[in-house]
Amino acid sequence: MADVNGNGLSGSPSMLLDGYDASRVYDEVFDADGAVRGAYSRIVERFSELDAAELQRLGELVADEFRRQGITFTVYSEDEGTERIWPMDLFPRLIAAAEWEELARGLAQRVTALNCFLSDLYSGEAAVLADGLVPRWLAVSSRGFERNAVGITVPHGAHCNIAGIDVVRGASGRYQVLEDNLRNPSGISYVAENRAAMAKVCSWLFEDHTVQPTEQYGQMLRSTLESMAPGGADHARLVVLTPGIFNSAYFEHAFLARSMGVELVEGRDLVVEDHTVYSRTIEGLVKVDVIYRRIDDDFLDPVAFRPDSSLGVPGLLGALRAGTVTVCNALGNGVADDKAVYPYVPDLIRYYLGAEPIIDNVTTYTMWDEEQRAEALGRLHELVAKPVGESGGYGVLIGPHASEQELQAARAAITAEPREWIVQELVQLSTLPALAEDRLEPRHLDLRPFVLTAERTEVFPGGLTRVAMRRGSLIVNSSQGGGSKDTWVLAPESP
Amino acid sequence: MILVRHAEALLWAGRYLERAENTSRCLNYAANSITHLRAEEARVESELLVRTLGLTEELQAAGPLESRPQLIAFLLSDSDNPGSVVSSVSAVRENLRSVRDRIPIELWEEANGLYLRFPFLGHANNAPKELHEVLLMVRRACLAVSGVLNEGMRRDEGHALMVVGRMLERSIFTVNLLEASCSDPRGALEASRMLRLTSSTQAYHRQYGNAPDFEIVVRYLLHAADLPRSVRSCLSHAEESLNSLASGASALDRPRRRTALVRSRLEFGDIADGLSSAPVQTLSELALELAALADDVQAGFVPPLALSEIHSQYLRPGTADGAAS
Numbered sequence: 001m002a003d004v005n006g007n008g009l010s011g012s013p014s015m016l017l018d019g020y021d022a023s024r025v026y027d028e029v030f031d032a033d034g035a036v037r038g039a040y041s042r043i044v045e046r047f048s049e050l051d052a053a054e055l056q057r058l059g060e061l062v063a064d065e066f067r068r069q070g071i072t073f074t075v076y077s078e079d080e081g082t083e084r085i086w087p088m089d090l091f092p093r094l095i096a097a098a099e100w101e102e103l104a105r106g107l108a109q110r111v112t113a114l115n116c117f118l119s120d121l122y123s124g125e126a127a128v129l130a131d132g133l134v135p136r137w138l139a140v141s142s143r144g145f146e147r148n149a150v151g152i153t154v155p156h157g158a159h160c161n162i163a164g165i166d167v168v169r170g171a172s173g174r175y176q177v178l179e180d181n182l183r184n185p186s187g188i189s190y191v192a193e194n195r196a197a198m199a200k201v202c203s204w205l206f207e208d209h210t211v212q213p214t215e216q217y218g219q220m221l222r223s224t225l226e227s228m229a230p231g232g233a234d235h236a237r238l239v240v241l242t243p244g245i246f247n248s249a250y251f252e253h254a255f256l257a258r259s260m261g262v263e264l265v266e267g268r269d270l271v272v273e274d275h276t277v278y279s280r281t282i283e284g285l286v287k288v289d290v291i292y293r294r295i296d297d298d299f300l301d302p303v304a305f306r307p308d309s310s311l312g313v314p315g316l317l318g319a320l321r322a323g324t325v326t327v328c329n330a331l332g333n334g335v336a337d338d339k340a341v342y343p344y345v346p347d348l349i350r351y352y353l354g355a356e357p358i359i360d361n362v363t364t365y366t367m368w369d370e371e372q373r374a375e376a377l378g379r380l381h382e383l384v385a386k387p388v389g390e391s392g393g394y395g396v397l398i399g400p401h402a403s404e405q406e407l408q409a410a411r412a413a414i415t416a417e418p419r420e421w422i423v424q425e426l427v428q429l430s431t432l433p434a435l436a437e438d439r440l441e442p443r444h445l446d447l448r449p450f451v452l453t454a455e456r457t458e459v460f461p462g463g464l465t466r467v468a469m470r471r472g473s474l475i476v477n478s479s480q481g482g483g484s485k486d487t488w489v490l491a492p493e494s495p
Numbered sequence: 496m497i498l499v500r501h502a503e504a505l506l507w508a509g510r511y512l513e514r515a516e517n518t519s520r521c522l523n524y525a526a527n528s529i530t531h532l533r534a535e536e537a538r539v540e541s542e543l544l545v546r547t548l549g550l551t552e553e554l555q556a557a558g559p560l561e562s563r564p565q566l567i568a569f570l571l572s573d574s575d576n577p578g579s580v581v582s583s584v585s586a587v588r589e590n591l592r593s594v595r596d597r598i599p600i601e602l603w604e605e606a607n608g609l610y611l612r613f614p615f616l617g618h619a620n621n622a623p624k625e626l627h628e629v630l631l632m633v634r635r636a637c638l639a640v641s642g643v644l645n646e647g648m649r650r651d652e653g654h655a656l657m658v659v660g661r662m663l664e665r666s667i668f669t670v671n672l673l674e675a676s677c678s679d680p681r682g683a684l685e686a687s688r689m690l691r692l693t694s695s696t697q698a699y700h701r702q703y704g705n706a707p708d709f710e711i712v713v714r715y716l717l718h719a720a721d722l723p724r725s726v727r728s729c730l731s732h733a734e735e736s737l738n739s740l741a742s743g744a745s746a747l748d749r750p751r752r753r754t755a756l757v758r759s760r761l762e763f764g765d766i767a768d769g770l771s772s773a774p775v776q777t778l779s780e781l782a783l784e785l786a787a788l789a790d791d792v793q794a795g796f797v798p799p800l801a802l803s804e805i806h807s808q809y810l811r812p813g814t815a816d817g818a819a820s
Contacts, residue, residue, distance in 0.1 A: 067611060068608050069600070069604055070592070070595075244593075245589070250592075254596040255596075257597075258597070258600075263498055265498060269499070279498060281496040282498075282740065282746070283741045
């Protein structure tokens with residue numbers, strides 16, 4: 001166990017960090033010897049001046065702030081189905097400027113390659129399949145592959161305009177991509193609100209650092225979406241399409257519309273005439289150029305997809321085909337963030353960009369490969385099995401935490417439907433201090449940075465740091481008890 | 496250009512905001528005045544309050560009011576009663592939530608903050624002190640929302656629609672109050688009470704400087720140009736706001752005309768004459784006029800005929816009649 005109180009911290013030893021054990025995995029703040037990593041020295045000093053009661057009081061202030069503003073999310077599986085206050089822990093995550101620069105380059109590279117893949121698949125010659133890099137059967141059997149999208153071209157070849165790439169740090173301390181989210185990645189609103197709350201409640205924490213701001217996201221997103229308009233960016237009319245106020249991410253949808261200064265519409269607000277999308281205003285129909293949709297492909301157009309969908313817009317697919325409107329993200333992106341396609345992404349980077357991946361994948365075994373399957377099933381007790389069709393951490397089996405019965409069931413399921421599973425080496429996610437009752441304890445975390453693409457690809461500084469609030473848990477999803485942290489990307493001049 | 500759905504939500508947010516304030520004012524009156532009345536008098540006055548608030552049908556569904564606590568529960572915390580304070584506040588919040596991308600953050604926060612006090616509202620017992628505190632809280636919160644609406648919101652279509660909603664609801668309340676008072680042969684809601692229920696006592700005294708006279712009070716609450724709760728004043732504001740809405744919204748022409756007509760009848764025309772000869776009939780007709788005006792405004796945003804013209808040429812599967820999906 002690292003003696004974190006023997007690190008020459010100025011001020012009195014922090015009771016909050018007494019017994020903090022940073023020796024088991026890569027800790028973002030303390031190295032294996034218990035020494036504070038450079039970027040965190042002032043933050044640790046600041047926190048050493050606090051006691052648990054004060055930290056709890058500040059946490060309650062943040063919760064009150066979020067409650068008052070209605071910064072919430074909904075967990076559908078709960079009986080009451082009510083909104084929960086967004087959980088945020090006060091100890092921030094810091095990313096040094098050089099480290100961020102490297103990470104951002106890697107993210108931009110990855111999203112660029114994935115866009116090339118989507119463009120090749122839907123509006124190109126599908127050369128990647130013809131060349132055998134990704135098996136054709138695998139791509140076309142993906143639930144995210146959308147035949148209706150074949151032949152629909154998008155401006156700049158940018159199928160994925162907003163990506164959320166989940167990255168983690170394992171024992172080596174190097175970032176690895178855990179998952180690509182290319183359809184409707186959520187969480188950016190919480191990035192901005194976490195920062196706003198931290199700035200209100202813990203403004204003194206910022207005094208020692210120069211932190212890159214987060215409030216420019218709306219402007220960046222608006223520029224990105226405007227340049228996706230079929231007739232060019234000038235006077236383009238954008239809307240954000242939401243399923244409505246009962247959707248779990250409604251707060252985020254309203255945030256996006258407000259921060260861009262555009263309308264937040266529901267499907268019933270839009271109508272298609274002559275292959276053109278209009279919104280219903282009190283002055284009549286007004287043409288819409290770009291729809292930032294926050295509903296899934298299946299619900300977008302009840303004529304083309306699920307006929308029971310009341311969320312979408314009848315005829316939207318026709319308008320897309322006619323090229324009178326752009327839907328962002330494009331239809332069919334699910335094929336590229338299918339967990340079964342994930343193992344091929346490093347090869348996609350080499351294939352399309354002729355470069356080595358800057359950020360690695362987590363080592364992944366494809367279950368449709370007999371050799372790999374045999375190896376993975378033999379070591380399942382030390383690996384992680386993921387169903388390719390699930391998200392939010394649901395259905396994941398963590399070998400070391402599973403019972404023999406659960407392992408047997410997983411083996412049977414994988415053998416029966418190998419296409420539906422991948423198995424990965426267990427990454428012991430890095431940790432960061434988080435308040436647990438009366439002290440700071442290490443908690444595992446990941447990071448979801450957001451990448452915007454139109455004419456060019458930009459990475460928004462920072463991202464959503466999600467943290468598993470239960471001791472030892474590797475599940476960071478908020479729907480399963482995870483929390484969040486403010487993520488600080490430090491400016492180059494910051495200490 | 497505001498979406499039809501947003502227009503409707505803002506209109507109703509304005510109406511429910513005003514309704515919450517009206518109901519809390521009536522509750523305050525009930526808490527302070529009805530306690531001093533004999534049981535039968537209190538029952539009559541309670542019924543008149545319910546009628547003034549336009550909740551007669553809802554009361555029939557809820558059952559007879561046999562005690563003051565029942566009246567308070569019905570008006571304060573009965574979530575089945577769409578005119579209760581709890582229901583109104585909840586409706587304000589839900590409507591504003593559906594347009595929170597286009598209203599000031601502070602407006603949403605104030606409405607949400609009021610809603611979050613629901614557990615407090617729901618569990619309030621009927622002890623006068625605590626009820627007073629609850630009503631004070633509601634009234635202050637409504638004033639805070641109004642303050643943000645007036646001082647923090649851009650004078651756009653959204654603002655105009657909330658004002659129209661508030662003014663419609665306020666004028667309907669005032670006319671209902673006058674009608675209930677005039678039609679009650681027992682004179683339970685006498686002049687000073689009408690003034691209290693419209694927060695107009697001080698203004699009346701400054702204007703007339705004497706003990707309230709029933710007929711003068713009725714005319715004052717109808718015609719005064721400088722009284723925020725007079726029907727004329729409400730209609731003038733509603734007219735102004737409707738006119739400020741986009742000129743392209745031709746479906747609003749009908750409510751614009753009707754508002755101007757009723758306002759001018761109050762200002763120059765026959766309503767004053769009717770009050771002298773047949774006050775109850777005149778007020779009943781005015782109440783119907785205002786109800787029709789509210790319907791017109793609503794129809795102006797969601798015009799059924801226009802909707803049938805702008806339906807998608809793509810039908811939802813299973814819709815055989817060609818109706819808009």
